[in-house]
Amino acid sequence: xxxxxxxxxxxxxxxxxxxxxxxxxxxxxxxxxxxxxxxxxxxxxxxxxxxxxxxxxxxxxxxxxxxxxxxxxxxxxxxxxxxxxxxxxxxxxxxxxxxxxxxxxxxxxxxxxxxxxxxxxxxxxxxxxxxxxxxxxxxxxxxxxxxxxxxxxxxxxxxxxxxxxxxxxxxxxxxxxxxxxxxxxxxxxxxxxxxxxxxxxxxxxxxxxxxxxxxxxxxxxxxxxxxxxxxxxxxxxxxxxxxxxxxxxxxxxxxxxxxxxxxxxxxxxxxxxxxxxxxxxxxxxxxxxxxxxxxxxxxxxxxxxxxxxxxxxxxxxxxxxxxxxxxxxxxxxxxxxxxxxxxxxxxxxxxxxxxxxxxxxxxxxxxxxxxxxxxxxxxxxxxxxxxxxxxxxxxxxxxxxxxxxxxxxxxxxxxxxxxxxxxxxxxxxxxx
Numbered sequence: 001x002x003x004x005x006x007x008x009x010x011x012x013x014x015x016x017x018x019x020x021x022x023x024x025x026x027x028x029x030x031x032x033x034x035x036x037x038x039x040x041x042x043x044x045x046x047x048x049x050x051x052x053x054x055x056x057x058x059x060x061x062x063x064x065x066x067x068x069x070x071x072x073x074x075x076x077x078x079x080x081x082x083x084x085x086x087x088x089x090x091x092x093x094x095x096x097x098x099x100x101x102x103x104x105x106x107x108x109x110x111x112x113x114x115x116x117x118x119x120x121x122x123x124x125x126x127x128x129x130x131x132x133x134x135x136x137x138x139x140x141x142x143x144x145x146x147x148x149x150x151x152x153x154x155x156x157x158x159x160x161x162x163x164x165x166x167x168x169x170x171x172x173x174x175x176x177x178x179x180x181x182x183x184x185x186x187x188x189x190x191x192x193x194x195x196x197x198x199x200x201x202x203x204x205x206x207x208x209x210x211x212x213x214x215x216x217x218x219x220x221x222x223x224x225x226x227x228x229x230x231x232x233x234x235x236x237x238x239x240x241x242x243x244x245x246x247x248x249x250x251x252x253x254x255x256x257x258x259x260x261x262x263x264x265x266x267x268x269x270x271x272x273x274x275x276x277x278x279x280x281x282x283x284x285x286x287x288x289x290x291x292x293x294x295x296x297x298x299x300x301x302x303x304x305x306x307x308x309x310x311x312x313x314x315x316x317x318x319x320x321x322x323x324x325x326x327x328x329x330x331x332x333x334x335x336x337x338x339x340x341x342x343x344x345x346x347x348x349x350x351x352x353x354x355x356x357x358x359x360x361x362x363x364x365x366x367x368x369x370x371x372x373x374x375x376x377x378x379x380x381x382x383x384x385x386x387x388x389x390x391x392x393x394x395x396x397x398x399x400x401x402x403x404x405x406x407x408x409x410x411x412x413x414x415x416x417x418x419x420x421x422x423x424x425x426x427x428x429x430x431x432x
Contacts, residue, residue, distance in 0.1 A: 148319075184299070214307075233313060250298070297365070340352075
């Protein structure tokens with residue numbers, strides 16, 4: 001027998017050299033290549049070169065197509081044709097090195113990155129353009145502390161402001177949230193916890209009301225509250241109209257979130273003897289708290305930008321009105337609409353400044369909702385973790401007191417009997 005010694009170094013030893021030589025070994029076995037894991041993520045040199053080459057080739061093909069081969073014209077058509085040519089050439093270049101699954105993965109990755117870029121570009125353009133056009137009005141302090149009662153279109157930006165519109169928006173959205181949040185969450189819990197024929201009917205009505213035009217909600221409140229009951233236009237009526245718009249959004253989103261709560265949690269709570277209401281209050285709602293906060297944010301974003309219901313139910317005023325039950329009241333979207341109608345540059349600047357303030361207000365409400373909603377299920381803040389640790393230490397101390405060596409259960413009657421008295425021990429005789 002021949003013993004072959006191999007030394008492990010940086011380079012792998014071929015299989016044929018390390019194979020033992022036996023009497024039955026015939027021809028030399030083929031050397032199998034070592035398996036190399038394929039890299040599926042990250043940026044590689046060949047990928048970057050393929051991407052740049054496909055972009056340059058697609059641009060050249062489109063220039064040739066629009067300039068020489070076909071009578072095409074237009075910037076939008078040129079952009080679409082260049083992008084399609086880029087995708088086709090990129091797929092061919094990737095196919096020279098990879099299989100079909102990798103080609104589809106790379107192409108779809110490029111498409112998704114393109115869609116995300118377009119989305120964020122549009123969002124940046126909207127926010128940036130609004131802030132840029134309102135840059136002349138935002139630096140003035142009176143823009144946030146004064147109303148337009150004593151200011152006109154020809155007055156400079158140092159006079160007048162949007163304090164009345166800011167207060168009106170906050171008042172209306174507060175009234176709408178006070179109505180929408182309890183009713184919307186209660187209806188979502190009903191749809192989720194009590195299935196049946198009536199719940200299916202309610203879900204259908206909610207889904208139909210999701211696409212309800214805002215002017216219809218304003219007309220309904222105007223006909224019932226103002227014409228029917230004889231009330232005057234006010235911020236309270238506008239809050240009712242906004243709540244009609246927010247309610248189906250909150251119910252639908254909350255219903256979807258509550259469906260994602262694992263059924264094992266509710267089953268465990270009910271197995272421990274908890275009633276249905278306690279299970280919902282202490283298990284279902286805390287688990288879905290983050291998603292419910294998102295549902296409230298969606299409803300708030302829908303209601304805070306409404307204009308036509310506010311115009312029908314609250315009217316319009318240039319003065320500051322802090323009483324939502326009497327007198328007309330204006331909101332920020334309605335003030336923006338009124339400002340930009342004027343041909344004066346100062347009024348247009350006020351309109352874009354009010355729009356920028358409205359976006360900032362939505363951002364602030366979003367942050368507040370996320371703070372109230374907290375983190376997702378299973379994730380605790382530092383304060384919650386400290387409180388849980390303190391409760392665990394108290395439980396451990398209590399358990400240690402129950403298991404003190406040399407102290408029996410009957411020596412501590414307050415722990416052995418729920419009434420606080422020691423249980424009676426029957427006397428036993430010798431024959432027992």
